[in-house]
Amino acid sequence: xxxxxxxxxxxxxxxxxxxxxxxxxxxxxxxxxxxxxxxxxxxxxxxxxxxxxxxxxxxxxxxxxxxxxxxxxxxxxxxxxxxxxxxxxxxxxxxxxxxxxxxxxxxxxxxxxxxxxxxxxxxxxxxxxxxxxxxxxxxxxxxxxxxxxxxxxxxxxxxxxxxxxxxxxxxxxxxxxxxxxxxxxxxxxxxxxxxxxxxxxxxxxxxxxxxxxxxxxxxxxxxxxxxxxxxxxxxxxxxxxxxxxxxxxxxxxxxxxxxxxxxxxxxxxxxxxxxxxxxxxxxxxxxxxxxxxxxxxxxxxxxxxxxxxxxxxxxxxxxxxxxxxxxxxxxxxxxxxxxxxxxxxxxxxxxxxxxxxxxxxxxxxxxxxxxxxxxxxxxxxxxxxxxxxxxxxxxxxxxxxxxxxxxxxxxxxxxxxxxxxxxxxxxxxxxxxxxxxxxxxxxxxxxxxxxxxxxxxxxxxxxxxxxxxxxxxxxxxxxxxxxxxxxxxxxxxxxxxxxxxxxxxxxxxxxxxxxxxxxxxxxxxxxxxxxxxxxxxxxxxxxxxxxxxxxxxxxxxxxxxxxxxxxxxxxxxxx
Numbered sequence: 003x004x005x006x007x008x009x010x011x012x013x014x015x016x017x018x019x020x021x022x023x024x025x026x027x028x029x030x031x032x033x034x035x036x037x038x039x040x041x042x043x044x045x046x047x048x049x050x051x052x053x054x055x056x057x058x059x060x061x062x063x064x065x066x067x068x069x070x071x072x073x074x075x076x077x078x079x080x081x082x083x084x085x086x087x088x089x090x091x092x093x094x095x096x097x098x099x100x101x102x103x104x105x106x107x108x109x110x111x112x113x114x115x116x117x118x119x120x121x122x123x124x125x126x127x128x129x130x131x132x133x134x135x136x137x138x139x140x141x142x143x144x145x146x147x148x149x150x151x152x153x154x155x156x157x158x159x160x161x162x163x164x165x166x167x168x169x170x171x172x173x174x175x176x177x178x179x180x181x182x183x184x185x186x187x188x189x190x191x192x193x194x195x196x197x198x199x200x201x202x203x204x205x206x207x208x209x210x211x212x213x214x215x216x217x218x219x220x221x222x223x224x225x226x227x228x229x230x231x232x233x234x235x236x237x238x239x240x241x242x243x244x245x246x247x248x249x250x251x252x253x254x255x256x257x258x259x260x261x262x263x264x265x266x267x268x269x270x271x272x273x274x275x276x277x278x279x280x281x282x283x284x285x286x287x288x289x290x291x292x293x294x295x296x297x298x299x300x301x302x303x304x305x306x307x308x309x310x311x312x313x314x315x316x317x318x319x320x321x322x323x324x325x326x327x328x329x330x331x332x333x334x335x336x337x338x339x340x341x342x343x344x345x346x347x348x349x350x351x352x353x354x355x356x357x358x359x360x361x362x363x364x365x366x367x368x369x370x371x372x373x374x375x376x377x378x379x380x381x382x383x384x385x386x387x388x389x390x391x392x393x394x395x396x397x398x399x400x401x402x403x404x405x406x407x408x409x410x411x412x413x414x415x416x417x418x419x420x421x422x423x424x425x426x427x428x429x430x431x432x433x434x435x436x437x438x439x440x441x442x443x444x445x446x447x448x449x450x451x452x453x454x455x456x457x458x459x460x461x462x463x464x465x466x467x468x469x470x471x472x473x474x475x476x477x478x479x480x481x482x483x484x485x486x487x488x489x490x491x492x493x494x495x496x497x498x499x500x501x502x503x504x505x506x507x508x509x510x511x512x513x514x515x516x517x518x519x520x521x522x523x524x525x526x527x528x529x530x531x532x533x534x535x536x537x538x539x540x541x542x543x544x545x546x547x548x549x550x551x552x553x554x555x556x557x558x559x560x561x562x563x564x565x566x567x568x569x570x571x572x573x574x575x576x577x
Contacts, residue, residue: 048182058148059463067212073145078109085112089235097242103212108205113167116174120187124180156211164205173197222569227410230357264296266341267333269379279318288314297339341381343374346453354387359560364392365553368487377472382454386480394445405451414466423477432485433492
């Protein structure tokens with residue numbers, strides 16, 4: 003092989019700073035504001051929740067199934083109560099595949115007129131309760147339409163609604179989807195059908211992706227707790243296993259209808275006040291204050307004007323921002339009566355305790371209803387109840403049951419004001435074990451219910467209460483009231499236990515004492531038994547009569563074992 007030399011030539015390209023700058027410019031072309039503006043467009047509320055459905059409680063299949071049923075049942079109850087009809091609600095879940103379910107909800111409410119069906123079921127932020135200051139379950143006009151949207155996203159199928167508004171009237175059957183870009187209904191079909199089974203009512207069917215499982219935070223738990231705190235309703239519930247359970251109503255009386263009220267002056271912020279001044283039909287400031295607010299009469303209106311240094315005859319349409327700020331300041335320093343409470347609907351301490359007795363077989367129960375209070379001008383009432391001992395586990399944290407306007411709150415327990423108030427209550431004073439700022443440990447269930455014209459939920463999902471100072475204070479006061487009753491029972495039980503322990507100790511020495519007396523006093527052997535009996539009698543007379551406190555499972559005649567076990571998982575899984 004010939005010796006060949008291979009020459010490697012290194013080519014070196016020299017770049018000037020100017021060349022490097024030109025290349026950087028080519029890769030960093032600036033865009034003008036006009037070009038960027040072309041990409042801007044309006045986003046509808048439906049589009050927003052289409053991408054952020056987790057904000058509404060549809061973040062996982064199991065939770066989504068519960069949220070859809072919760073929104074449907076809440077709407078049905080509100081409609082029936084507003085029409086003064088004793089509610090009868092049928093909830094059925096049909097499993098179509100491992101992950102697909104058909105949810106059917108039917109009620110005997112007043113029905114919905116044909117014109118309103120697309121708006122109510124396929125338009126987010128559309129409803130009758132947002133501006134209504136009265137205690138209702140629904141508030142925002144999002145819930146049932148969000149369930150329709152979720153079903154549409156996960157299965158691609160439309161929702162089917164059937165509605166009938168009266169006996170002898172036609173029933174309308176509408177299949178629809180939501181046009182998310184326009185936040186409006188897209189009607190798939192519309193027909194008139196026979197629905198002889200009902201004189202009036204509404205039925206909705208939604209196919210959706212979901213997950214069904216028994217236990218805490220399940221559909222079963224929601225249905226059961228709804229029936230317990232709403233004794234005037236009948237619920238017919240069929241689970242995916244085709245097992246039907248009927249929760250019959252316990253009373254034929256509807257709760258009092260909450261009356262709608264005007265806003266309270268203390269709850270109105272400056273911007274809202276300015277808006278009200280611009281939109282009012284009142285011609286004078288005094289008339290504006292008396293007609294647009296609750297608890298403001300002629301005398302109070304004059305006091306507000308005087309404190310604000312404004313004339314009572316000032317025209318609202320002439321108000322400037324500075325004048326509105328003066329009026330706002332005058333409202334804050336004027337003493338105004340708290341808003342009326344006929345706009346809210348408490349369950350009642352007795353009914354709350356009765357519901358607790360049905361589900362939990364305990365040895366002690368107590369309940370309380372706080373006087374009405376106000377937060378941001380909204381009246382509210384807090385109620386609480388406890389069930390202690392019995393068949394409950396002593397080494398577990400207490401079970402917390404939360405309600406708002408008669409609706410069970412099953413999720414977001416950790417971020418809820420109710421949970422926080424329970425953690426901040428010193429339960430050691432009331433006979434339960436507790437580490438610092440945690441839920442107490444003991445055989446106890448705690449129930450808290452809040453009712454208000456506007457419940458301050460932490461999110462659109464409506465599962466936790468916001469941490470308003472006034473609300474937290476009332477919850478703690480209600481818990482402390484129940485806690486004092488619990489402490490009285492626990493201390494009494496401990497005293498009785500200690501007394502029986504002392505008596506048992508003394509009784510051990512009575513035979514020996516009788517033998518010693520017989521020897522000292524030379525009693526015959528036949529007298530020894532009489533001496534022992536006399537000593538026992540003296541012991542009872544001197545120590546007094548004491549009744550032993552024992553848990554009797556049969557004492558609570560209201561306890562329903564079938565209701566208590568309904569929807570529970572196997573013991574091992576539940577623990």
